[in-house]
Amino acid sequence: MGSPRIRQLLELAATLSGVIVYTSANGFMTGGLAVAGRQVGVSEIEVGAILGLGALVGVVIAPLWGYAAEIWSRRKLMLLAVPMITLGPAAVAIITAHSALLPMAAVGFALGAARLVQAAFGAASIPVAQAFIANMTTPDHRVRGMGGLSAVVSSGTLIGSALLWVTGRFGVATGFAAVASFGAAACVLVFAFLPDAGPRMKLQPGETALPLVRISPYLLITFVGFISYTLVPPIFALRLMDRFGQEGGTAAAQTGFVLTVGVLAVCIAQALIAVRSNWNILIMLRAGAAGILLGLVMLLMATDLLEMCIAMGVIGFSVGFIAPANLGATSLAAGRGAQGKVGGLNMAARGLGTAIGPVVGTTLYSMSVDAPIYGSLVLVGILLVMTFLVPARDGRHPVVSAADNQSFSKDTLIWRDHRER
Numbered sequence: 001m002g003s004p005r006i007r008q009l010l011e012l013a014a015t016l017s018g019v020i021v022y023t024s025a026n027g028f029m030t031g032g033l034a035v036a037g038r039q040v041g042v043s044e045i046e047v048g049a050i051l052g053l054g055a056l057v058g059v060v061i062a063p064l065w066g067y068a069a070e071i072w073s074r075r076k077l078m079l080l081a082v083p084m085i086t087l088g089p090a091a092v093a094i095i096t097a098h099s100a101l102l103p104m105a106a107v108g109f110a111l112g113a114a115r116l117v118q119a120a121f122g123a124a125s126i127p128v129a130q131a132f133i134a135n136m137t138t139p140d141h142r143v144r145g146m147g148g149l150s151a152v153v154s155s156g157t158l159i160g161s162a163l164l165w166v167t168g169r170f171g172v173a174t175g176f177a178a179v180a181s182f183g184a185a186a187c188v189l190v191f192a193f194l195p196d197a198g199p200r201m202k203l204q205p206g207e208t209a210l211p212l213v214r215i216s217p218y219l220l221i222t223f224v225g226f227i228s229y230t231l232v233p234p235i236f237a238l239r240l241m242d243r244f245g246q247e248g249g250t251a252a253a254q255t256g257f258v259l260t261v262g263v264l265a266v267c268i269a270q271a272l273i274a275v276r277s278n279w280n281i282l283i284m285l286r287a288g289a290a291g292i293l294l295g296l297v298m299l300l301m302a303t304d305l306l307e308m309c310i311a312m313g314v315i316g317f318s319v320g321f322i323a324p325a326n327l328g329a330t331s332l333a334a335g336r337g338a339q340g341k342v343g344g345l346n347m348a349a350r351g352l353g354t355a356i357g358p359v360v361g362t363t364l365y366s367m368s369v370d371a372p373i374y375g376s377l378v379l380v381g382i383l384l385v386m387t388f389l390v391p392a393r394d395g396r397h398p399v400v401s402a403a404d405n406q407s408f409s410k411d412t413l414i415w416r417d418h419r420e421r
Contacts, residue, residue, distance in 0.1 A: 008136070010193040015074075015132045017186035018082045019149070020156045022122035025089050025179050027160020029054075029115065035172045036092060040099035042108045050112045054119035055355040059348045065124035066344020069131050070208070070337055078190045081124040086183025088118025093176035123347060126153065130343035134331050140278060143328035147273030150324045154266045161260060207335030214333040215342055217390050218326045221285065221383060222349040225322055228292070228379035230357025231372045232299070233259055235365040243369045244303075254305055261309045262316035269320025282390060284325035289384035291318025296380065300373045329390075 029051065037047040068077060091114035099107055129149055137145040160179070167175035236259065240251040273279060295315030302308045330342040364371035 007193075010189075011195070012132070012136070014186075014189040014192070014194040015078065015129050016149075016152050017189045018078055018085065018125040019129050019152050020159070021082060021179070021183045021186045022085050022118075022125045023153050023156025024160035024163065024182060025085065025118055025122065027157040028089070028164050028175055028179050029092075029118070030160070032164050032172045032175055033092070033111070033115070036096045036176070037108075037111065039096060039172065040107045040111075041104060042111060046108050047111075050108075050115050052355055052359075053112070054115040055351050057116055058119045058123040059351040059355065061120050062123040062127060062347040062351065063341070063344040066127040066131075066340040066342070066347075068124070069128045069340025069343070073196050074128055074132065075190070075194045075196050077124060077128060078194055079187075081121045081128075082183060082186050082190050084121035085118055085125065086180050086187065088114045088122075089176040089183070090180035091117070093173045093180060096171075096173040096176065123344075123351075126347050127340045127343035130327065130331065130346075131339035134339040135336070139332055142331050143279040143281060143284075143324055144274055144277050146327035146331060147270050147279075147324035150320070150327060151267055151270035151274055153323075154263060154270055154320070158260070158263045158267060161256070161263065208337030209335065210338055210341050210345075211333050211335075215330045215345070217386065218329045218333075219345060219349045221322070221386055221390075222326050222346055223353045224379055224383050224386070225319075225326075226350050226353025227357045227360065228376045228383065229319060230354050231361035231364070231376040231379070234358040234361050235369075235372050238365065239369050239372075254308075258305070258308045258312050262312035265313040265316030266320040269317045270324055273321070273324050279325070279328070281325045281329050282387065284321045285387040285390070286384065288318045288321035288325070289380055289387055291315070291321075292380045293377065293384065294318075296373055296377050300370060300377075 033051060034047045037043070037050075065077075065081075092111060095102065095107065095110050095114065102110065126149075129152075130146070133145040133149055134142065163175050163178055164172075167178060233255075237251040237255040240246045240254060246254070273284075292315050295311050295313075295318060298311035298314060299308065302311050327343075327346065330346050331339060334342045360375065361372040364375045368374075
């Protein structure tokens with residue numbers, strides 16, 4: 001199949017294709033499911049419940065997938081997960097296009113089931129990808145590798161959001177069908193290029209143990225960070241209407257544009273991280289939190305579209321440093337037999353924060369149009385303080401020593417040689 005380097009890149013592409021399908025489906029469903037619901041007679045409250053329940057299912061099941069990634073064949077796991085991730089948007093496309101053939105009482109249930117399938121199996125994609133990248137990278141390059149993974153996650157979300165804009169004129173079912181077609185392509189990639197790694201090397205008990213005490217500060221940072229990051233977007237359009245007197249269509253369009261700028265900034269930051277080695281984790285966390293604080297203050301003071309875009313760009317660029325730093329820190333704190341486990345827990349913390357943030361944001365908005373931004377400022381201030389309480393280990397590899405680094409590199413080469421044979 002060509003050189004080992006090309007083969008490794010194809011394996012990586014196959015693994016990350018599942019992440020792309022999962023996150024693009026999430027990005028499209030965030031806005032598209034409400035439109036689909038209105039077309040088939042499902043209320044906004046029911047759509048919100050469907051989306052929220054999907055997020056909570058991901059919180060519960062992600063750690064289980066992380067454990068499975070250390071026990072089962074990752075090829076077989078992805079061959080199970082990716083088709084099921086694809087089934088979710090495909091089912092929504094069919095339900096939306098042919099809702100007249102279903103009893104009204106069954107439509108909402110069917111949409112909810114499709115979302116739950118997509119969320120439950122999608123929760124496997126990121127922990128498996130994190131474990132795969134950890135096996136490919138030495139500790140000195142771990143943050144760089146996790147930056148690449150974070151960039152893929154953000155790019156998938158961006159693809160889903162952009163797809164909603166592009167396919168909106170053709171009907172939301174077209175967009176869901178497009179996401180499903182991405183999933184079909186990912187299934188082919190996984191089947192063709194993701195091999196079994198063969199028998200795994202015997203590891204010491206410490207290599208398979210879950211280092212919960214070491215990773216708990218970073219899990220807490222993920223949790224608080226995603227609450228603060230998801231406080232404002234759900235009320236952004238409402239704030240434009242109530243604070244600046246914009247009509248609904250204009251507010252929705254400007255909200256989509258500003259949020260897209262923010263996601264692009266996240267992608268740019270994570271792409272930069274992916275091309276440079278030896279990042280200092282503590283500096284990344286502190287600079288990211290300080291940057292978010294600055295961006296929130298700018299957003300609070302913004303009076304026009306340009307100022308809002310600049311503020312969201314600062315916020316997005318800063319967020320782009322925190323996620324890879326946390327992924328790298330949790331990965332480096334764990335042994336080679338626990339990479340999927342810590343990936344699952346980090347995804348659960350992310351999902352829980354994402355589920356809570358919109359609820360807190362809309363509750364605060366009922367008190368004041370600016371209250372969600374102030375609430376986010378408070379949380380990010382707490383986040384900044386937390387970054388100074390993280391154990392002051394070497395920021396580039398907080399747990400792994402030089403001897404561990406050499407051992408890891410040697411065993412990684414053995415693992416690669418085994419696959420090539």
